[in-house]
Amino acid sequence: MTAVRAEALTRTFSTSAGEVHACVDIDIAADPGELVVIRGASGAGKTTLLNLLGGLDRPTSGRVWIGGTEATALDEDALALLRREQLGFVFQSFGLIPVLSASENVELPLRIARVAAAERDARVAEALALVGLADHAAQRPGELSGGQQQRVGIARAIVARPRVLIADEPTGQLDSRTAATVMDLIGDLVHSQGIAAVVSTHDPLLVQRADRVVELHDGRVA
Ligand SMILES: Nc1ncnc2c1ncn2[C@@H]1O[C@H](COP(=O)(O)OP(=O)(O)O)[C@@H](O)[C@H]1O
Ligand SMILES: [Mg+2]
Secondary structure (H helix, E strand, C coil), rough: CCEEEEEEEEEEEEEEEEEEEEEEEEEEECCCCEEEEEEEECCCHHHHHHHCCCCCCCCCCHHHEECCHHHHHHHHHHHHHHHHHEEEEECCCCCCCCCCCCHHHHHHHHHHHCHHHHHHHHHHHHHHHCCCHHHHHCCCHCCCCCCHHHHHHHHHHHCCCCCCCEEEEECCCHHHHHHHHHHHHHHHHHHCCCCCCEECCCHHHCCCCEEEEEECCCCEEE
């Protein structure tokens, strides 16, 4: 089954300067174990599209499915549950909580999902090992490099075993060599864990890791 699929997605923002057509009639899909990269210049509509796919925003028209569930047909509570159970998010600015250790940051989604303590510990250790940070579990974000912080962000995103990983310019704050290793990690995880990933970037080098590339231009698939 396709892990995430969208049909005829359109998102129009009304602003004081008039209507902004951020996404226009976009079809997109990712299968389990597939890395789809959304490429486009700043303002092309990447963040808007990822927010729609991740159920963080509602389309003006069009539909989104996560697995067999039509996300766009759900009410807010059901959508929040779907996000928690089936989606993982990675952010450009990492989004880690500074006063928590790496392992505590990774553990948060499991606490929210009320996973029992012993299982939380096992899953956190597994996720940190998958991103190569088993030896850094006790460190706080400020004690880690940018690349390591984003690895913690990736561990947090996959710890609840999501069907779909959504990452908006996850390497945008990293130097090019670190960016390449983080993108390699995302590709490896997607393939080994069978997660479908939709990742945006404007870095042409990172596009090489994609199983499929979707090029956005002014809100449309080029
Ligand atoms: N909440 C919003 N209100 C009005 N316009 C928006 C909003 N979010 C995005 N836009 C506009 O939509 C277009 C696409 O933005 P965005 O999805 O952030 O592009 P990208 O992530 O590729 O840089 C831009 O013209 C942006 O200004
Ligand atoms: Mg953006």
